[in-house]
Amino acid sequence: MPILARIPIFKALILDIIFIYCMEITVDQMYQIENKGHDMGFLKKFMMENAGAASVRRLVEKIENIESKNILIFVGLGNNGGDGLVMARHLAGYGAKVTVMLLGTPEKIKTEESNWNWSILKKMPSVKLMIGDSLSFDFKPDIIVDGILGTGISGEIREPYASAINYINKTDCYKFAVDVPSGLDPQTGETANICTKCNMTVTFHKMKQGIPKRKDLTGELYAEKIGIPPEAEEGIL
Numbered sequence: 563m564p565i566l567a568r569i570p571i572f573k574a575l576i577l578d579i580i581f582i583y584c585m586e587i588t589v590d591q592m593y594q595i596e597n598k599g600h601d602m603g604f605l606k607k608f609m610m611e612n613a614g615a616a617s618v619r620r621l622v623e624k625i626e627n628i629e630s631k632n633i634l635i636f637v638g639l640g641n642n643g644g645d646g647l648v649m650a651r652h653l654a655g656y657g658a659k660v661t662v663m664l665l666g667t668p669e670k671i672k673t674e675e676s677n678w679n680w681s682i683l684k685k686m687p688s689v690k691l692m693i694g695d696s697l698s699f700d701f702k703p704d705i706i707v708d709g710i711l712g713t714g715i716s717g718e719i720r721e722p723y724a725s726a727i728n729y730i731n732k733t734d735c736y737k738f739a740v741d742v743p744s745g746l747d748p749q750t751g752e753t754a755n756i757c758t759k760c761n762m763t764v765t766f767h768k769m770k771q772g773i774p775k776r777k778d779l780t781g782e783l784y785a786e787k788i789g790i791p792p793e794a795e796e797g798i799l
């Protein structure tokens with residue numbers, strides 16, 4: 563054993579570092595765990611539901627009088643956007659004034675679980691749905707939810723996501739990131755050409771290695787369980 567590790571305070575520190583490191587996983591491991599959980603029968607739509615619900619719980623804990631707030635939710639066409647759609651439904655349940663801005667057209671939504679959530683929102687007049695790339699709104703948001711890009715990010719940010727990220731950064735309000743601020747690579751902690759700067763970030767299942775390196779962009783940071791069976795980690799972690 564190295565000399566320093568024999569001194570109790572250093573031993574505790576080394577154990578702490580090992581513990582924190584083990585708690586963090588790679589993005590690739592996250593996708594493998596998610597797929598294994600899905601194959602076990604815990605479907606991705608349930609994970610998405612829990613991700614959106616856990617995010618809303620954190621937001622409601624943080625913001626007083628959520629029912630009086632104008633909340634603008636930007637959603638991308640992948641599952642990060644799907645989590646944003648779930649949040650919209652839950653926030654409407656709290657009585658908040660919710661507007662969803664889908665960055666694209668509904669036919670381009672990429673996954674079954676996101677489509678499923680979009681189709682529920684279409685039956686909910688309590689949530690205002692907008693599509694396309696216009697960034698003009700007839701209200702001032704108190705809160706913006708960034709559900710644009712998550713673990714699926716690759717390369718420089720393309721339109722219309724880039725303009726939405728710029729809009730978020732120049733708007734003065736509370737900003738909440740779903741899973742990871744859009745533009746931040748959750749594996750490396752590096753940013754693309756642009757990235758949202760948020761007040762709170764809720765990531766799912768376990769912390770991804772790059773995210774805690776960028777507390778300047780995440781704001782308050784939490785990792786929330788979303789119901790994936792621990793057995794889904796077997797052979798992966």
Ligand SMILES: NC(=O)C1=CN([C@@H]2O[C@H](COP(=O)(O)OP(=O)(O)OC[C@H]3O[C@@H](n4cnc5c(N)ncnc54)[C@H](O)[C@@H]3O)[C@@H](O)[C@H]2O)[C@H](O)CC1
Nearest residue numbers: 596609610640641642711712713714715716718719720741
């Ligand atoms: N961790 C979990 O168990 C769960 C995570 N969930 C959420 O799902 C996203 C990951 O979803 P995925 O569809 O794989 O990726 P994204 O939503 O991040 O987007 C992918 C989509 O975006 C386009 N894209 C990629 N890079 C760019 C770019 N630079 N510019 C423009 N567009 C880009 C591309 O077309 C991709 O297809 C995760 O973060 C969580 O939020 C689940 O909901 C629950 C389980």
Ligand SMILES: [K+]
Nearest residue numbers: 708711742744
């Ligand atoms: K995001």
